[in-house]
Amino acid sequence: MDNSWKEEIPTPALVLNYNIMQKNIETMAKFARENNVNHRPHVKTHKCPIIAHMQLKAGCKGITVAKVGEAEVFAQSGIDDIFIANQVIDPTHIDRLAKLSKYIQIRCAVDSKKNIMDLSRIAIKNNTDLEVLLDINLGLGRSGVEPGEPVLEMANLIKNTDRLKLVGLFGYEGHLTPMMNLEQKEIMANECYKKIVDTRDLLNRNGFNINQISTSGSGTYMFGAKYDGITEIRPGTYVFSDEHLHMVNPDFDYAVTILGTIQNQTGKKEFTTDAGAKAIATGDGKPIFKDFPKSKIRVMNEEHTQFKALGAGGLEIGQKIEFIPAHICPSINLYDYIHVVKDNEYIGRWEILARGKSY
Ligand SMILES: Cc1ncc(COP(=O)(O)O)c(C=O)c1O
Known part of the structure; x- marks a missing residue:
């Protein structure tokens, strides 16, 4: 792919x-x-x-x-x-x-x-x-x-x-x-x-x-x-699904992920990414990793997620990885834009115009 x-x-x-x-x-x-x-x-x-x-x-x-x-x-x-x-x-x-x-x-x-x-x-x-x-x-x-x-x-x-x-x-x-x-x-x-x-x-x-x-x-x-x-x-x-919905209804596939970058290697198979609790809402639970779901999140800080990679080979600093949030809706509300990939090609970003309109 x-x-x-x-x-x-x-x-x-x-x-x-x-x-x-x-x-x-x-x-x-x-x-x-x-x-x-x-x-x-x-x-x-x-x-x-x-x-x-x-x-x-x-x-x-x-x-x-x-x-x-x-x-x-x-x-x-x-x-x-x-x-x-x-x-x-x-x-x-x-x-x-x-x-x-x-x-x-x-x-x-x-x-x-x-x-x-x-x-x-x-x-x-x-x-x-x-x-x-x-x-x-x-x-x-x-x-x-x-x-x-x-x-x-x-x-x-x-x-x-x-x-x-x-x-x-x-x-x-x-x-x-x-x-x-x-x-x-x-x-x-x-x-x-x-x-x-x-x-x-x-x-x-x-x-x-x-x-x-x-x-x-x-x-x-x-x-x-x-x-x-x-x-x-x-x-x-x-429309997007998320980890919670997928468990009860797999008819809808994951359409949105949160992309993070590995920024540190802290031990054997231990890594830190730049996507933390300010990038992925965790009120309804921690996210999973799209391509290596067996991996374990150790800690989520505001700007970092530390994890142990399980079932993933060859991870390295600079590599981009995708998270699937437990509940997608509050994560959407954290961003001004959503980046759109169509037919495996990046086609630009759409503004999340109703972001933050909780009033
Ligand atoms: C009143 C009401 N209707 C419909 C929905 C849609 O439910 P779902 O997001 O599970 O599709 C919600 C979700 O919070 C809701 O609060």
Whole structure:
């Protein structure tokens, strides 16, 4: 394999294999098409408008983001259908949301009375209407109204609140993502979907007309897409994959690695690279080495990773090596650019325009 592209990229650096990413996008698009479900990818994984446009071209129906700042970046790139799968609480953030609603279809999730009142007040101030999805707790526990009657109560409140419109239900069964036992995972995922579909039925029996239900990330979409009543899935990490996702779903290959350079040899088979904890996010675990996964990381400091090379011959100072992060999304957020390799040739760098837009 010709690896001469490595010599063109200064390290530490994010490297995107364009061909693998394209295959991942096509695999998910085909699955969504065949299962007649909308795919609204969560773009917090890549934070790059160019990649979001590739996903839309492949058939995705709009995009998902976590923050208003991300929504602004993608809206400015021409994307006009965005769901913020999160609560927007800070009044200054709601104000920006209201302004976005004047030129694109933008929706957010709600799960509290106070937030409903704030959204309404700021929508009125901006002379606009805001569309919301009710966030239902499916077991992850970080947000959401409990399924059933509490949702009906909240839905009635939205109905009676000026300039707000309830357009659907939203859930995220992310606590199931790491499960390795697929049979068990499917049973538990279906229990989540039953809760949200039953809640939709309760609402519709009480005068609502809710059709849209949005669930699922890369670890559970295969069940969500097949459950009657789920109309939309939101996988994001599939586009690049990472060590954690690959363990539970090998259908998506690693499209992004972090390139480092060996800068010291400290003993027999002992080396240090220039990519440390400021180059590879480690909050969800240490990375692995793409070409010699048996190697052991001894220590990760801010700017260095010390490791013992196992299953790797002939490593030397100056050599470039690739890491696969445990979780790719926080690592993407560490970089301004991603270097792109297509057909084994370096084709330049793309700006990670929504990097750091956590506000
Ligand atoms: C609300 C929500 N939806 C969808 C996703 C996408 O999940 P994944 O990145 O596993 O594809 C996430 C991921 O954090 C999420 O928080």
